[in-house]
Amino acid sequence: MGTGKTLYYSKDHEWIWVDGNLAYIGITDYAQDSLGSIVYVETPKPGKAISKGQVLGVVESVKAAADVFSPISGTVLEVNDDLEDNPGLINESPYENHIAVISLDDPDELSQLMNQQQYEEYIKGV
Amino acid sequence: MIRDERLIFEKSVAGRIGFSLPENDVPEVDLAKTFGEGVLRDSEPEIPEVSEVDVIRHYTNLSKRNYGVDSGFYPLGSCTMKYNPKINEDIAAMDGFSRMHPLQNPLSAQGSLEILYRMDKLLSEILGMERVTLQPAAGAQGEMTGLMIIKAYHISRNDEKRVKIIVPDSSHGTNPASAALAGFEVVHIPSDEKGCVDIASLETILDDTVAGLMLTNPNTLGLFEEDILKISEMVHKCGGLLYYDGANMNAIMGIARPGDMGFDIAHVNLNKTFSTPHGGGGPGSGPIGVVKELVPFLPVPIIEKRDDYYVFDYDKPLSIGKVKSFYGNFSVVLKAFCYIMMMGSEGLKSASQAAVLNANYIRKKLEDVYDIPYNRICMHEFVLSAQRQAKNGVTALDIAKNLLDEGYHPPTIYFPLIVHEALMIEPTETESPETLDAFINTMRRLAGQAETDPEKLKNAPKTTYVSRLDEVKAARTPVLRWRP
Numbered sequence A: 001m002g003t004g005k006t007l008y009y010s011k012d013h014e015w016i017w018v019d020g021n022l023a024y025i026g027i028t029d030y031a032q033d034s035l036g037s038i039v040y041v042e043t044p045k046p047g048k049a050i051s052k053g054q055v056l057g058v059v060e061s062v063k064a065a066a067d068v069f070s071p072i073s074g075t076v077l078e079v080n081d082d083l084e085d086n087p088g089l090i091n092e093s094p095y096e097n098h099i100a101v102i103s104l105d106d107p108d109e110l111s112q113l114m115n116q117q118q119y120e121e122y123i124k125g126v
Numbered sequence B: 001m002i003r004d005e006r007l008i009f010e011k012s013v014a015g016r017i018g019f020s021l022p023e024n025d026v027p028e029v030d031l032a033k034t035f036g037e038g039v040l041r042d043s044e045p046e047i048p049e050v051s052e053v054d055v056i057r058h059y060t061n062l063s064k065r066n067y068g069v070d071s072g073f074y075p076l077g078s079c080t081m082k083y084n085p086k087i088n089e090d091i092a093a094m095d096g097f098s099r100m101h102p103l104q105n106p107l108s109a110q111g112s113l114e115i116l117y118r119m120d121k122l123l124s125e126i127l128g129m130e131r132v133t134l135q136p137a138a139g140a141q142g143e144m145t146g147l148m149i150i151k152a153y154h155i156s157r158n159d160e161k162r163v164k165i166i167v168p169d170s171s172h173g174t175n176p177a178s179a180a181l182a183g184f185e186v187v188h189i190p191s192d193e194k195g196c197v198d199i200a201s202l203e204t205i206l207d208d209t210v211a212g213l214m215l216t217n218p219n220t221l222g223l224f225e226e227d228i229l230k231i232s233e234m235v236h237k238c239g240g241l242l243y244y245d246g247a248n249m250n251a252i253m254g255i256a257r258p259g260d261m262g263f264d265i266a267h268v269n270l271n272k273t274f275s276t277p278h279g280g281g282g283p284g285s286g287p288i289g290v291v292k293e294l295v296p297f298l299p300v301p302i303i304e305k306r307d308d309y310y311v312f313d314y315d316k317p318l319s320i321g322k323v324k325s326f327y328g329n330f331s332v333v334l335k336a337f338c339y340i341m342m343m344g345s346e347g348l349k350s351a352s353q354a355a356v357l358n359a360n361y362i363r364k365k366l367e368d369v370y371d372i373p374y375n376r377i378c379m380h381e382f383v384l385s386a387q388r389q390a391k392n393g394v395t396a397l398d399i400a401k402n403l404l405d406e407g408y409h410p411p412t413i414y415f416p417l418i419v420h421e422a423l424m425i426e427p428t429e430t431e432s433p434e435t436l437d438a439f440i441n442t443m444r445r446l447a448g449q450a451e452t453d454p455e456k457l458k459n460a461p462k463t464t465y466v467s468r469l470d471e472v473k474a475a476r477t478p479v480l481r482w483r484p
Helices: A029-035 A107-112 A116-124 B031-035 B052-064 B086-092 B110-127 B139-156 B174-181 B199-205 B228-237 B246-251 B292-297 B330-366 B396-405 B433-452 B471-476
Strands: A007-009 A014-019 A022-027 A038-042 A055-061 A065-069 A074-079 A100-103 B131-133 B164-168 B185-189 B210-216 B241-245 B265-267 B288-290 B302-306 B309-313 B382-385 B422-425
Touching (some): A007 A116, A014 A107, A029 A055, A055 A100, B086 B330, B110 B288, B110 B309, B139 B174, B139 B210, B139 B241, B139 B246, B139 B265, B139 B288, B139 B292, B164 B174, B174 B185, B174 B210, B185 B199, B199 B228, B210 B228, B210 B246, B241 B246, B288 B292, B330 B382, B330 B422, B330 B433, B396 B422, B396 B433
Parallel strands (some): B164 B185, B164 B210, B210 B241, B241 B265
Antiparallel strands (some): A007 A014, A055 A065, A074 A100, B131 B288, B265 B288, B302 B309
16 A cells, blocks of 8 residues: 555545455545644444445544544444554554555445545645 | 642651641541441541641742733633633622522522522623523533533424534534534534635535534634524524524624524623633633523523512423532622623623724734735634744744743634634733734744744743643653552
């Protein structure tokens, strides 16, 4: 995963990397930079069914707490346990540290997300 | 100042005592017999063993590290840190009030009851509401009370599908928190390009599952929601209620009333708008007023006047019940009553006018050196952005830390969330032009330094008791209690 691979981006600043029918979800560099030092990440329970737009988790920084919305629908398969002891990993390398992996139930939903170029344009206007 | 970081527990010396009690000259009571075995402790309490002078020095030195509105300018946006007139304290300390017992016969407490009754009337008039409960102990509890009333209202109409509370993305964090605590589903609406509620988005959300909308007006950007009448009409049309978060009431006292804007429930912080101490100097008080239709749901007791006597009325079958022990924080209500009496209706109006004038004065004097994302005539506060300074590595946090070195309490930072590098400035009405000018000059100098010597600003504060703290560590591994 990470830069160099094809990522999809949401307007709420989540990224998705798709590997077969697995979707890795994290927050973008812009999101971690806006939040500042992250002190806690609340991850979902594996097995939980999530529909597009629902809250997948919460990222808490010294400045604010922000919901992470799931850009697609699916079932939570696993979460990134490393974040429990070291939430700052997201600040260090946001694209190397996903928050959760969910099943990709409807690949068509990806078409509603942005590619890297579109996302870069999008954050210029935020 | 002698630097002594020890807690009072660490100053304890076994056997040292502060004072000696005289020999017991009343009959001994068998405590176990009186209260029962189970409630008596079997070991000595673990309290510090220190002399009287140790205690006095400990707390006097701690108090010197404090910063309050009595020490200097405190432009903490959204918090209305106005000066607390000392006459309020004198009145509240009078024996006739301070020696009251909440359970004494109401017939012997008519003066205090009269004050509560008249305060209800005064706040009802200021808010444009029918009746006010003085019970909530602070703003967040007022919100909770308001939401419980919203719920009780819908349930009383057998309209139980209303599960959603709408809050703007610029709202105070307590709004969605209170709504969630009250069992509602929270729906956020975005702000439009003017910084106000986006009417088009609101339109798409409103349906018969909406219980109500919570709004601060002026909002957290310090801007008046100009479409409030339209918003109110839309929410009411779909059957929802409108809750007014009164955190920013200081901008509109005697000028505009939430009731006239269409709000059904209006909250106000006595510990902001009505000059009672705020924060560590509290406790607070967050009364809420309601329109006529919602009066039956107010917490009990309500104070009524019957045959020249003030009485507690508990006979309210639809009431949500009590939300606070006894009748609320009486002495805080009393201080606010004193303030309202002292100011009078014209005085309250001119306080709001001066608060708005002061905020606009600072805004105009800083608009060329800082970005102000929603730059138009503001109300009692405004939000500027340190985005320009952040390009040189100087963030809103750095500016706040440097203000500490300059002897100011910093503004609220990183709120509202919709403004990057936000600094939210609320001067209040009690500041002189000289104080405002001094603050403006400091802010301008910091903006200049952010261009010429940004590195220097990264190291503040230098003059405070402790320097810059590790916020991540404080959040991740806080030390919450002392252990031997």
